[in-house]
Amino acid sequence: MKFYLFTALFFLTGFIHAQDASDPCNKVIRGYVLDAETKEALPLAGIWINGLEKGTTSDEKGYFEISGACQRLYDVDIHYMGYEEFSIKINTSENKTHQFYLLPDSKQLSEISVEAAKEYRETMQAVQSIKGKALDMSRGKSLGETLSMISGVSTLNTGATISKPVIHGLHSNRVLMLNNGVRMEGQQWGSDHGPEIDPFLATELTVVKGASSVRYGSDAIAGVILVAPSALPDEIGQDGEINLVGASNGGMGTVSGIFQGKTKALGGLGYRVQGTGKRAGNIRTPDYFMNNTGMRELNFSTAIGWQKKKYDLEAFYSRFSSDIGIFRGAHIGNLTDLRLAMQRGIPYENAIDGGLSYRIERPRQEIVHDLLKLKAQYRLQGVGELSAVYAQQTNSRQEYDTRRGYTTDPSRLDPELDFSLYTTTADLEFSHVPIGRLQGKAGISGMHQANVFRGRRLIPNFRSYSGGMFLIEKLILDQWEFETGLRYDYKWMRTFERERDGAISSETLIFDNYTASASVAFLPNSKWKIGTHIGKAWRAPNISELFSFGVHHGAASFEIGDVSLQSEVAYNALVNARYLNKNFQAELTLYRNYIQNFIYLKPVFPEILTVRGAFPTFQYTQVDAVFRGMDGDIFWRLHPKTSLISKFSIVRAWNLIAEDFLVFIPPDRTEHSLRFDLPAWKSLTDNFIQVGALLVAEQKRVPPESDYTDPPAAYQLFNLAIGSDIRLGEQKISVGLEVNNALNTRYRDYLNRFRYYADEMGRNVMIRVKIPF
Amino acid sequence: MNSLMNKFSALLLATLLLATACNRGEEDPDGDNDGEVITTIVLKFTEAGTNNTLEFTWEDLDGPGGNAPVIDPIVLANNKTYNLSIELFDKTDPNDIEDITEEIEGEDDEHQFFFQGKAVGNLIRIQYADEDGDGNPVGLKNTVTTISTGSGTFIITLRHELNKNAAGVKDGNIANAGGDTDVEATFQLTVQ
Numbered sequence: 001m002k003f004y005l006f007t008a009l010f011f012l013t014g015f016i017h018a019q020d021a022s023d024p025c026n027k028v029i030r031g032y033v034l035d036a037e038t039k040e041a042l043p044l045a046g047i048w049i050n051g052l053e054k055g056t057t058s059d060e061k062g063y064f065e066i067s068g069a070c071q072r073l074y075d076v077d078i079h080y081m082g083y084e085e086f087s088i089k090i091n092t093s094e095n096k097t098h099q100f101y102l103l104p105d106s107k108q109l110s111e112i113s114v115e116a117a118k119e120y121r122e123t124m125q126a127v128q129s130i131k132g133k134a135l136d137m138s139r140g141k142s143l144g145e146t147l148s149m150i151s152g153v154s155t156l157n158t159g160a161t162i163s164k165p166v167i168h169g170l171h172s173n174r175v176l177m178l179n180n181g182v183r184m185e186g187q188q189w190g191s192d193h194g195p196e197i198d199p200f201l202a203t204e205l206t207v208v209k210g211a212s213s214v215r216y217g218s219d220a221i222a223g224v225i226l227v228a229p230s231a232l233p234d235e236i237g238q239d240g241e242i243n244l245v246g247a248s249n250g251g252m253g254t255v256s257g258i259f260q261g262k263t264k265a266l267g268g269l270g271y272r273v274q275g276t277g278k279r280a281g282n283i284r285t286p287d288y289f290m291n292n293t294g295m296r297e298l299n300f301s302t303a304i305g306w307q308k309k310k311y312d313l314e315a316f317y318s319r320f321s322s323d324i325g326i327f328r329g330a331h332i333g334n335l336t337d338l339r340l341a342m343q344r345g346i347p348y349e350n351a352i353d354g355g356l357s358y359r360i361e362r363p364r365q366e367i368v369h370d371l372l373k374l375k376a377q378y379r380l381q382g383v384g385e386l387s388a389v390y391a392q393q394t395n396s397r398q399e400y401d402t403r404r405g406y407t408t409d410p411s412r413l414d415p416e417l418d419f420s421l422y423t424t425t426a427d428l429e430f431s432h433v434p435i436g437r438l439q440g441k442a443g444i445s446g447m448h449q450a451n452v453f454r455g456r457r458l459i460p461n462f463r464s465y466s467g468g469m470f471l472i473e474k475l476i477l478d479q480w481e482f483e484t485g486l487r488y489d490y491k492w493m494r495t496f497e498r499e500r501d502g503a504i505s506s507e508t509l510i511f512d513n514y515t516a517s518a519s520v521a522f523l524p525n526s527k528w529k530i531g532t533h534i535g536k537a538w539r540a541p542n543i544s545e546l547f548s549f550g551v552h553h554g555a556a557s558f559e560i561g562d563v564s565l566q567s568e569v570a571y572n573a574l575v576n577a578r579y580l581n582k583n584f585q586a587e588l589t590l591y592r593n594y595i596q597n598f599i600y601l602k603p604v605f606p607e608i609l610t611v612r613g614a615f616p617t618f619q620y621t622q623v624d625a626v627f628r629g630m631d632g633d634i635f636w637r638l639h640p641k642t643s644l645i646s647k648f649s650i651v652r653a654w655n656l657i658a659e660d661f662l663v664f665i666p667p668d669r670t671e672h673s674l675r676f677d678l679p680a681w682k683s684l685t686d687n688f689i690q691v692g693a694l695l696v697a698e699q700k701r702v703p704p705e706s707d708y709t710d711p712p713a714a715y716q717l718f719n720l721a722i723g724s725d726i727r728l729g730e731q732k733i734s735v736g737l738e739v740n741n742a743l744n745t746r747y748r749d750y751l752n753r754f755r756y757y758a759d760e761m762g763r764n765v766m767i768r769v770k771i772p773f
Numbered sequence: 774m775n776s777l778m779n780k781f782s783a784l785l786l787a788t789l790l791l792a793t794a795c796n797r798g799e800e801d802p803d804g805d806n807d808g809e810v811i812t813t814i815v816l817k818f819t820e821a822g823t824n825n826t827l828e829f830t831w832e833d834l835d836g837p838g839g840n841a842p843v844i845d846p847i848v849l850a851n852n853k854t855y856n857l858s859i860e861l862f863d864k865t866d867p868n869d870i871e872d873i874t875e876e877i878e879g880e881d882d883e884h885q886f887f888f889q890g891k892a893v894g895n896l897i898r899i900q901y902a903d904e905d906g907d908g909n910p911v912g913l914k915n916t917v918t919t920i921s922t923g924s925g926t927f928i929i930t931l932r933h934e935l936n937k938n939a940a941g942v943k944d945g946n947i948a949n950a951g952g953d954t955d956v957e958a959t960f961q962l963t964v965q
Contacts, residue, residue: 329951336930337954348951350936402934402953403809416807422797450797456807457836461799498804500835551837558837610837611811613930613957 025070029090031098032234033062033078038132038203039239040230042080042102050075061234061307078102081526081580099235104132125212125519125533126576126589128633131204137721137736139768140245140254143199147225150207151647152589152631154666157752158192160250160283160761161295161324165195166751167209168591169627169651169665170222173542174568176212177225180316182373183216185423185449186395189542192753196320196369196395198299200243200256200276203230209589209631211535211572213515214485217445217468221537221570221595232270232305232314233262242771249764250294251356252280272303281358282325285759286744288346291354292325292361312377320369325360327351330757334613338556341757342709366398366415384432395421418454423447440473451543458550459543460497466490481521481531489513491540495547511540511567529578537572541565545599545620551610558608558615559601565622570595583637590630598625598655600662603705616708623657641677645692646670652701660703666751667699667711673719683727686734690721699750712755715747734770739763810836811873813862814929814958816847818855818917827855831958834864847927847962849897849919856902857915859886859929861956874913881905883934884955886912887947891925892962901945909937910945924963931956 029052033045041062048055049066051074058064069092078086083102090098128150130138138146144155144163156164156171167175172191177184179197187193199205205227212220233239238261245254260272278297282289298321305314329341329351341347370393377387398415429443447466453459470487490512497505517535522528548561574591601618608617629651636644648670653662673692680687699711723736744763748755814831827849833842849855861873877884882905893899898918901910912931935952937943942950 334954334957336957348936348949349939350934350951401809414806416809420797450799452797452799452802454803454806457805461802463799496800496802498802500804502804504800504802549838560838608838609833609842611814611831611833611842611956611958612954613959615837 025068027069027071027092027095028065028067029069029074029076029092029098030063030065031100033058033064033080033100033102035083035132036101036103038230039101039233040203041234042083045078045080045102048077050077061231076100126209126531126574126587126631127206128209128587129204129206135203135205136734136768136770137723137738139200139243139256139770140247140252140766141199143195143197143205143227146199146205147207151587151633152209152629152649153207154649154669154751156191156664157749157754158194159290159293159327159330159752159754161280161293162192162194164191164193165207165225166666167207167222167225168593168629168631169653170593173219173539174221175223175225176216176220177227178216179227179318179371180229180373181226181375181389182371182391182393183423183425183447184369184371185393185425185447186367186369186421187397187419189544192365193397194324196322196367197227198256198276198297198301198318198320199227200258200299201229201274201301201318202227204228210533210574210591211515211517211537211570211593213489213513213537214470214472214487214517214535217487217489218466218491218513219539221539221568221572222593229272229274229301229303232272232303232307233260234270234307236262236264240773242773244769244771245766247280247764247766249761250280250283251358252278254278267306268308270303270305270307272301274302275300279358281356282354283761284356286746286762287759288352289354289356290347290758291328291351291357292359292364293327294358294360295322295324296360297322310379312375314373314375316371316373316375318369318371320367322365322367323360324365324367326363326365327754327758328354328363330754334556334610334615335607336613338708338756347758362400362402364400366400368394368396370394382433384430387427387429387431389425389427389429391423391425393423393425395419395423414455416456417458419459420452422450422452424449437477438473438475440471442469442471444469456550458548460495460547462493462495462543464491464493466492479522479524481519481523483517483519485517487515489515489538493540495543497547507563509546509563513538513567513569527579527581529576529580531576533572533574533576535572535574537570539568541567541599541620548620551612551615556615557601558610558617560604560617560619562620565599565620566597568595568597568599568622585633585635587633588630589632591628593627595625595627597622600625600655623655625653625655625662627651627653641679643675643677645673645675655703658703661701663702663706664751665699665701667714668697670695684724685727686723686725688721688723690719690723692719692721693717694719696749708756711750712748715745715749717745717747718742732772734768734772736766736768738766738768740766805836807836807865809955810863810865811861811956812836812864814956815860815862816929816960817858817860818847818849819858821854821856821916829960831960832864836865844958844960847960849917849962849964851919851922851964853919855917855919857899857917859913859915861931877911877913877931881911881913882907882909882937883952884911885909885932885935885937885942885950886915887930887932887945887950888912888915888927889930889947890928890959890962892927892964896921896923896925896962896964897927899945907937909943919964922964924961927960927962929956929958929960930954 033042043060045058047064054066056064073091076088076090086102142163144165147153147165148155154166156166164171208224212224240259243256256276258274262270276299281294283293301318303316329347373391375389379385397419399417401416425447427445431441445468449464451462468489472485474483493509495507515536519533521531546561546563548559552559571594576589578587602621604617604619607614631649634646650668653665655662671694673690675690678687694717698714720739726733741763746759812834816829818827829845829847831844863871888899900916902916903911903914905911932950932952933955935950939949
């Protein structure tokens with residue numbers, strides 16, 4: 001169909017120039033195709049000029065130009081998947097750059113993403129995004145919780161305040177996170193180390209499922225999470241938004257604001273300032289409060305940039321800071337205590353008698369993450385586009401344990417674990433202008449890291465240098481798309497540890513890998529897309545897997561690293577089928593991930609004896625493992641005002657060496673929602689009510705002797721959401737009410753490290769207000 | 774705008790040089806700094822009415838992992854009453870031995886020792902012989918009476934920030950105490 005043919009014109013449309021003025025049909029119709037609500041660009045929108053019988057597609061900024069128009073009135077049709085058809089009459093005598101605002105097909109608010117030519121799309125993998133109204137409905141939730149709205153994504157939790165995304169059963173160092181295009185580097189090896197990104201800085205959250213190392217390098221074994229703000233404003237003017245969120249459980253309050261604009265001054269400078277403040281107190285299960293589970297967060301980001309015809313420049317800075325209390329009843333000493341806690345079923349009285357307090361005491365975590373990004377993009381006509389990104393980030397994480405008693409020694413106020421990680425990255429990428437039907441890009445990237453650790457012995461200091469280079473080529477035919485890529489990565493690391501006698505011991509490690517990928521997609525018409533993707537991904541063992549030697553308090557375990565661990569190499573095969581039509585959309589992903597040298601913690605005996613008693617002891621070991629599974633999404637408009645949204649995901653993970661299941665794999669889950677669109681009433685529009693249920697099965701596939709207790713029972717949670725847009729004069733305010741765990745169900749989740757000690761959060765009523773201006 | 778590009782490039786270059794030139798001190802690591810290690814537990818059994826003291830030690834000088842703890846077997850005489858005192862030390866730095874017992878005395882209302890194992894009740898009877906500011910037991914000083922010959926485990930547990938008012942805790946029953954376990958040392962106790 002025309003729609004897909006025009007993809008090949010992607011790079012060329014930007015370079016069409018106006019013709020000689022003496023030719024009467026020398027008019028150019030140009031404009032931007034934008035989302036009426038978010039004002040964001042709609043790339044690859046189909047534009048057709050009736051009468052001129054010419055069409056094109058918009059570029060990644062929503063911009064298009066069609067030349068050769070004569071001096072007359074034309075009927076212009078613009079279409080974009082997920083939006084209402086747009087028609088307008090244009091008089092070419094007004095020689096201006098138009099702006100066309102398309103309304104999202106408001107009844108089609110599914111979380112299934114829409115075709116868009118963003119960078120990640122070029123890898124043709126199974127991709128899903130959360131943006132627009134769906135993202136608005138998730139405001140106030142942590143990044144991990146928000147992402148779990150996507151099928152195939154669940155969370156690994158430490159209580160209710162720390163939530164890490166799990167893609168296809170894999171997490172931590174097997175999921176790469178990008179903050180505005182920059183690799184997030186922190187102590188992400190820790191299962192109780194949550195991602196240090198403010199979801200409010202994003203207008204789109206994307207999950208790319210499957211091996212993505214060719215494009216992004218190490219760690220992209222299960223997939224990549226992209227947290228992306230929108231491009232800086234392109235028109236002179238200012239706008240912004242204020243978001244307010246309140247939640248009953250924990251008495252949580254969040255305020256977030258964004259102010260952005262473009263000024264004619266300083267050469268047409270675009271700018272944005274954004275900030276979020278969040279405060280929450282002790283959370284409550286259906287039966288009791290959990291002492292010391294409050295948290296505070298203060299985040300800030302700013303960006304400035306220039307967007308010119310030949311080049312773009314951008315500078316971006318973000319700061320994330322949070323203070324998280326760790327549940328008093330989870331800071332258990334040793335195996336005896338752990339067994340006692342599990343037998344009790346309910347924490348000790350002095351861990352649950354605190355009421356709704358906002359005080360955060362020891363044990364607690366304090367995290368600050370700073371990120372600076374500088375980007376320059378240069379377009380060479382007829383050759384391609386060159387982009388250079390430089391980023392500097394600092395991750396500072398302090399963990400404070402409970403302290404024994406009275407002391408005047410000031411050093412005792414120090415954190416028990418003090419991590420500082422400094423990362424510098426530089427990326428250079430070149431996308432060449434299409435050669436016939438062939439599009440592609442090549443890139444080179446480098447990273448320097450310095451890790452400084454202080455406190456109770458856990459991981460050493462290190463310095464590392466990594467580099468990578470890749471090439472990806474894509475062939476776009478009428479109904480078929482082919483893509484292949486190749487990459488080489490190299491990592492050099494030297495560690496520094498001070499031994500008891502004062503000497504410094506040092507290890508030097510080198511990891512290098514080739515990765516490759518191939519994808520094929522079949523798009524017979526605008527409704528269907530069937531694709532298959534095969535890729536090889538890798539990751540270097542993380543510092544904890546290599547060098548851990550000590551008690552991990554939160555987990556009541558003694559963990560031993562292995563410096564001889566090799567890189568994990570994953571071979572991933574994925575099939576993705578998508579069907580899109582006005583009233584029914586479905587997507588299904590099937591995958592098989594064979595991971596060689598899969599690193600996991602294997603119990604070893606005898607247990608290590610310390611002054612606190614015996615601790616179960618684990619050794620980081622490598623095996624070969626296979627992860628297989630299926631994710632599905634359905635959006636079905638049963639009736640003009642009623643829709644059904646369903647998702648499910650299944651993961652099976654097998655240890656090929658032990659010939660048994662792997663431990664801590666998410667159980668099967670399915671989620672169903674029924675959405676009723678209500679008619680507008682007075683100044684209330686876009687009204688809806690949504691009721692939903694989440695069903696999580698019991699994880700029965702666990703190897704024996706692998707865990708302190710059996711996985712928890714299956715559970716069902718019910719949710720309710722109501723939303724509306726209120727028009728007060730010129731101002732529109734969006735409000736939403738959400739009730740999670742509406743029936744106050746008592747339950748425990750297998751992937752919550754606190755399930756040994758306490759139940760999950762009870763009912764939570766959230767109110768959201770969004771005020772755009 | 775060339776001048777803009779030039780300014781930006783200059784800024785970029787400067788930041789790049791500045792950042793990569795920074796040494797973060799990773800080559801000069803601090804040593805293991807665990808402020809809360811207890812390496813040594815000393816049990817002193819003094820025969821009531823005499824100056825005869827039997828001393829038994831639980832010691833793990835290199836901390837968790839490494840060499841296993843060295844645990845003295847406890848040998849007591851039957852039908853005798855002893856005053857048992859417990860002392861705790863951090864001997865990680867032999868030149869600067871920290872007396873942890875003092876710290877526990879300083880916050881005695883937040884600490885309590887518990888005694889369990891086969892030996893308790895079968896070979897010996899043990900009773901608290903000290904009090905904190907609230908009149909609750911601590912367990913740094915105890916009275917031990919040997920009642921029968923034999924051998925069995927003697928487990929000493931120190932709880933911190935426990936609930937001394939929960940049922941049974943004042944009598945030495947650990948079940949409802951809660952708090953954090955700072956010490957859990959198992960000795961082999963023989964009464965001859």
